[in-house]
Amino acid sequence: MFLVAVPLSLGLAVASGAPVVAGLIGCIVGGVVAGALGGSPLTVSGPTAGLTIILASTVQNYGWRATCAITFMAGLVQLALGFGRVARTALAVSPAVVQGMLAGVTVVLILAQIHIVLGGSPQHSALANIRELPGQLAGHHSHAVLIGLLTIAVLLAWGRLPVPWRGVAGTVARRIPAPLPAIVAAAVTAWALNLDVPRVELPGSLLEGWQPPVMPSGPVPEIAGVVIAIAVLAGVETLLTSVSMDRMRPDGVPRADLDRELAGQGAANTVSGLLGGLPVAGVVIRSTANVNAGARTRYSTVMHGLWVLLLALVCGPLIEQVPLSALAALLVAMGVRLLDNARVRDLRNHGEASVYFITLGGVVAFGLGEGVLLGIGVTAWMALRRLTRLSVDVEEADGRWHVMVSGSLTFLGVPRLIGMLRRVPAGSAVDLDLNVDFMDHAAFEAVHDWRMTHERQGGEVDIDEIHETWYERRVTGDMTPTRKSFPPVRWWAPWANRWRRSENPELDAPEVSASALLLAGVREYHGQMVPLVRPIMAELAFKQTPEHLFITCVDSRVVPNIITASGPGDLFIVRNVGNLVPRHGSRVSDDSLAAALEYATNVLDVKTITVCGHSNCGAMAGVLAGGAEIDHLPGLSRWLKHANHSLARFLDSEPGAEPPLSRLCQINVRQQLDNLLTYPWLRNRVEAGKLELVGLYLDLETAKVHILDRPAGSFVPVPDEAPDELPDLPTVS
Template identity: 70%
Template sequence: MFLVAIPLSLGIAVASGAPIAAGLIAAVVGGIVAGSIGGSPLQVSGPAAGLTVLVAGLVDTYGWRATCTITMLAGLLQLALGASRVARTALAVSPAVVYGMLAGVGVVLMLAQVHVVLGGTPQQSALDNLRELPGQLAHPHTHPALLGGLTVLVLLIWARLPRGGWLRLVPGPLPAIALATAVAWSLGWNARRVELPDTLLSGWHAPALPDGSPHGIVGAVVSVALVAAVESLLCSVAIDRRRPAGVARADLDRDLLGQGAGNAVSGFLGGLPIAGVIVRSSANLEAGARTRVSTIMHGVWVLVLALACGPLIEQVPLSALAALLVVLGFRLIDTARIRDLRHHREATAYFTTLGGVVVLGLGEGVLLGVGIMAIMALRRLTRLSVRAEHLVPAPDDGPVPPRVHVVVAGTLTFLGVPKLTRQLQDVPPGAHVDLDLDVDFMDHAAFDAVHQWRLAHERHGGRVDIDEVHEAWYERAVTGDMSAPRKTPPPPARWWAPWANRRRRSEAELDAPEVSPAAVLLAGVQEYHGRTARLVRPIMAELAMEQKPQHLFITCVDSRIVPNIITASGPGDLFINRNVGALVPRHGSRTPDDSVAATVEYATNVLDIRTITICGHSNCGAMAALLAGGTEVEHLTGLSRWLKHGNHSLARFLAEEPPPDTDEPPLTRLCKINVMQQLDNLLTYPWLRERVESGEIELVGLYLDLQSARVEILDRSAGTFALVPDAPPRRSTRA
């Protein structure tokens, strides 16, 4: 870890306009102090590229010694925040703003350090650097530019080396800086070098008080404290998600205490502000770290190197360090994050923050991004959907008043009143209106608009029925009961209920004409589009190009069986084959039928499914037909031919005596025996039997009792079914 920290700490110090030793001091303190106290054992703290722009501005405004005081005060503020146990509130900052801030810092860093790579001097602002860049490109200094290009080339080559090779054990910045230093020294090239003091703390002076307005100084302290805290906490959360088994979870409040102590000590000793660094922390994790000792020892080794190898460090060309920072700044612009944020429609906040950091400054850019996210959150919270459906009566219904179904969904506030009133104004006078208020909040302006329209509509001979799906906001406002509503559980989900059960009123109550089955089906699709499609769309998008089901589920075509309900599964979980009676034709059957065999072959050989389930059910019509000898369906030639595959189940039923202690009806016994027989039929396929006997594929038998809606599982060794036990109640995890 110290091999990564040395070049990065030197480069960040140069980019911040701070003394070179300040970067090494921050690396030592970040490793030893923050590593010892912090709550994330595998996180590595030190000078961070995300703070470079902020520190450079402070150095330019207040000077270096005053910046050390600001760093120390920021550390004390972090200690106070950690002691107040408010660390998790920092995570309320949207990742879009954080990633936009880091990308903006990356752009500012690249624009400044390109000048150093070319042998020039960076300007005071990113826009000035951009303005001066064409002239710098036109007249580069040869030696610094070649050394910078060599550094970038080595970094790019190192990143493409195969993983697992011995060269990848060495972090890329080290060979890049070492090679550039060796070339500059051996060829005697004219390039500015690192300048170190005689000892790490030589010339140390106590931090000085900043000279400026109290408002500006407080803002500087808060900015350093919050930016470093947010970056550290996000890093801690990211590393915690990847922690190996046996490593304790991160304590964010303690981690903030560790960062605060580190910044207080670093500022007092003349070091840069520190924060958790994702690059070093990830490298620490990948190198096999298991305890905080790795973090502490990396700080110790940085201290040893700084004290013992000063003359070697002073040979490092500044253009090589600047080139390292250019590459680091480019990596801060994470394009993968942009794609993720675009999917969640938060890219606007990302680019706004990025542009604000580049044009206005770090603090102003972050505040601008936070403001954009607040506006977007407010817009989402007040999003309202209003749709109206004009129902057309049947031609032979005679003269009936027009019917209109209006659905209002979302948060109904004064902001949504114009949209709502536009729809309500289009309702014909005298119409019968079914108004569904599927809202989670209604303010007075919205209630008044709905109520006044209702009174006016009914005055002109119309009728309005209002249904409230969630809390009775409208009813409570009408009755004057405006006490805080009791927290009642949400209404049960209705998607699984039959169409007939989901009608809120009977046909007679609605005075509605009979609708065709096709219209009912289309109404169900409309309900799916309005309620469910948006919820399953992310899942379906992931499954759109490839399916990875875990189980092959063979069951009957009976409409009362819904496999996804009785298994609590969703899209992509079950590979389902449905046929009359849940039958599996035996291998080499005289009545050929390859539909089930084709399904089994594809499931096991292509989808690599390891579990095959046969699910029967009570009151199965196919089994009843077998018991009746097929006389009831003999006029259905296709069905009669298919039911011949159930003759083995019938023969087994006739050959087995019913258990003496059972009172199961014959049909129930046959339905269960059929499950056992179909599992045996699967084993008639030689290739499948081999995989079952080797343990590669497991066979499962289930039986659904329609009356009780309970599922039983087959014990194949005993030949009996037993109820699947209920899941144990979850224990509360609240402290």
């Protein structure tokens, strides 16, 4: 962390027009103060590129000492926001705006630093830098260009070159971040060739010539705006970084306390402003490097700040050998890496890429504040457009007209709705489906007036509301709030029980292919379920942690996630014909189920293995018939030999009131639980109390699930109401 932070902090100080030592002070304070007091243990704070442009403008307008006072006051604002517990409200800003803002700041930074790499001086604005760039490219070929190109070359090559050393030396060489060898190579080259290039200038000590901050002179509203802009910008960047680190945190690391993190950043900025340092914020690049290096606690952040302090105290002459063009080249390379196309692809998938590019262009063309406001405005317009999106479909079939209205039915959609309803002939029978999540008064009046008019003309209108009964409640005057039902309550039903033909025209054919049914189901999933499960799946995308291995039959009527009310990531499911578990060492081997058992227990460390059988099982019917009906299926015949022990147990049991097939299905579950205990390593886990074995039985006719009471040797109903503390369910011990 220390090796990454030092060159970047120096470069950001130069880019901001601040004293070079201010970058080191900000880096030290960000590491020690924010690291010790913040609420995100893995987030690394320090000077950040996101603040460079606004900071450069502040230094130019008010001077450095007044900028320190502004940093101090911004820290007080962040402290107040943190203690006011409003940190999460900052996350309401669209990520597309924030990422577009950071990309815009990065582009402005790159344009300014390219001029320094070319041996010139940056202009007062990004557009001016673009206009002057051709002249800089044609007219400047000084030693600064050589040093800048050398720095970029080392940055690109480092990590790609083979390391000739083995052992400790090779490991250290591979772990050194690229910025350090790039800056060292530039400094050594400039010193060895005695090149005349501008270099870093440091005072004799960190606080040499220190003077207290002074209040900036100017209109109070203008100064307050700068203070709030720095506080909010640094705060939002910190909070977004903390949220990102939460997703990357290793096991055992606590989640971030965002309010405490914001207060910790405020404390760091007050100290940094008082000591003459740059404002600080949580930085994604350094925080990611921190996690990748193996950090587990906040001490890594604090230690990196102490290392910077030690360097500044004892290695000042070495730092002064660093060419400014090398730092500028480092910032250019860092900025190019920040312009990540993956972010744009993610935003494009969510339809928000336009917000990103508009914010980016606004920051480059007009300035930071103007660009952010432009992005927020576009986001608000797009949100309003989505909220008022309306779909109206009209079709005629079998002498009846069907009108399907989907979306939000507001006054904005009334003209389109009325225009579509006019296509319905007078006196006809109409089915009007209102699949709407909101209906305002203007829309209600439009629908109701059309209905009354149509019925007066001899027509018939049947209104069916799929979600909330907006129309019915307004007709009756009952506007009591109701719970929203989305997706439709019959999402779990078979395809034929919930789809209208008119909603799926491809299903109208007399003989519908299986693939058409499947694709229609995928479309329904995309339209209704994906928005709900996407956040969950994003968290599970790179790691699964189920606690239950669920072994059940391949029967299409058994749906484990429905009968257990579970979701993605809850059950590790194995399905086979007859929910069988081949015994350990059986002559007819089955590596498939053994592999699942090994992976579930040794890798996923599941706590429970459940065997779930069901009534009217075709596999058990085949076993009960002696296999005569499946002689023509050799693979199935071999597989059902694993049920011979269940059949023997059935023959030894006393006949009861239940039908023979139901009794065999239940006995089969008990036998498979015993088969699990034939695996020695699995039995050891059960006997050590690390694993529970559970038997379930689904009665298809009643749709009820029963649980095996092992001591009684029978299945009992699952209690309808759970007590305050969950009891020890009957399991195999």
